Amino acid sequence: MQAFTKLTGIAAPLPKANVDTDQIIPARFLKSISRLGFGKNLFANFRFKEDGSENPDFVLNQEPYRKAEVLIAFENFGCGSSREHAPWALLDFGIRCVIAPDFADIFNNNCFKNGVLPVRLPREICEKLMEDAKMGGNARISVDLERQVVVRPNGEEIPFQTDPLRRHLMLNGLDDIGQTMQHAPAIDGFEDRQRAAQPWLYT
């Protein structure tokens, strides 16, 4: 997993609440056997018309947002199906941070597992950032996980909170498995006890 320390880039405004994972990556695109390549179908139902051509009205089809690294949205972002393809699609497109008033639980977990940073900020601040983002290429937003601040184009710093363990993993690009492997002796001990008490669980 790629570490996330600080990012300064274009932010795309998506002023919608309840953006679900089927909007982020529609079910018909889930058949790949790789984590890569989902970016081309990110928000496919918004980005493309029925004939496959681009919908010029959708923000990610407009300059400079084709190169967006941050997405600003409203409440309950990432609700719906548990598919991990949603953060994979965001990441593959180039979006490494989503800022919203709140996130659906499984999506939030899946983001941290894949180096996509979900930043929770109150609605009124998201509205301000939405306005910043609409300024396009003139307005770069910084997200600093080290200091836990979002820096607006006007220099204003907005603090945010992240879970300390998750922050540590993101800053260092560590995945959960590496972390859990440090508990291997405890897992070994558990298996020894369980094997003795419930041998039918082992073959």
Place this chain on the structure above:
Amino acid sequence: MSAQKPRTLFDKIWDAHVVETLPDGTALLYIDLHLTHEVTTPQAFDGLRAAGRKVRRPDATLAVVDHNIATDDSRRTGIVDPESRLQVETLEKNVVEFGVPYIPLLDDRQGIVHVIGPELGRSLPGMTIVCGDSHTSTHGAMGALAFGIGTSAVEHVLATQTLLQKPAKNMRVSVDGNLAFGCSGKDIVLAIIGKIGTAGGTGHVIEYAGDAIRALDMAGRMTVCNMTIEGGARAGMVAPDQTTFDYIAKTPNGPKNEAFERALEWWKTLPSDAGAHFDKELRLAAHEIAPQVTWGTNPEAVLPITGIVPNPADEGDEAKRAQLQRMVDYMGLTPGQRLTDLKVDVVFVGSCTNSRIEDIRAAAAIAKGRRVADHVRALVVPGSGLVKKQAEAEGLDRILREEPQFRRPSGPRRADPFVEPCHGRRGGTRGPFGRCA
């Protein structure tokens, strides 16, 4: 330990599987059985390979292909869709490379992962069971803690046999008394979802209790636990009892003889203690549950068969009103129509919710001596090769074949009436405004 605070079924299974508790309260939870299939594992095996990791407990892992298998003869002649075929071939390569036990496509035991786990005796009481599929809650019917996980978590379990989990809250839904004629587990769970809504169980593990649940056979309990997910809960479970034990005793891979006796001792300690605390409680009277019909495009849009199509104009909340209107339009309905007056186009018995031998028997009992109406297409899809064999041995296929098409075993959700016909296949086999029961 049990001498102290009374505990729920969930608490007992949870406590028995905590390897360690991290400072923030997250538990490292041990997983007893990991069921895997072709859709949510390719990237997980890829991750293991990239990091040079192994599968920690191949003996606690079972792989089967199910989602991408059509009901036609393509399992023999080759899967047509190239992406589906690639997923299946990738799983077949991965199980060899990582030494994971695998049930091949043409094996009699092959079937929907949520049918075969219990059927083979691999899903047992007191276990923690996971699978990269939301309907893993099905296995809770065995008295296990079973839930769906994402692909990163699949990789985590393959590598460490554990998951990082925050404890869930306890909820109990009791269904008291006897079910009315014509009602089944599915009517119970739909009635519950109709009461609590599609997010009513969020953050909770639901234990189903009461006489009506006790009276259900294992297939009925599996249907209830399967659809728990549609009520937003993390998992559903039913305490193990004699029905459960008798079922396991007949399975090919369940513990035998001395091992069975020893397991039985522990299984009998699992039901919730008297006075155990539940964060949420719901009681339903079984006799008040009528056969349920979902008339719209999500399982919350459920009404008793005696109901009428609601009028969106009567809904106060704007967002809900718009949603109701969309559903009424999509389904081609008129507010005020009686549900019993609606024409049905397709009758489907199958999927991970309803494709066990008990379900096929129920379908055959209804089909016997009757014929399917001319405008109705009837489909019965057994959930595994073993279900199909058993159905044929009982002559159920002959009864059903007189009218509906009795099909080959299939994947779970490709045609799940609560998944596919609601989103995905409009204009497909059902056609616009098609109605599937």
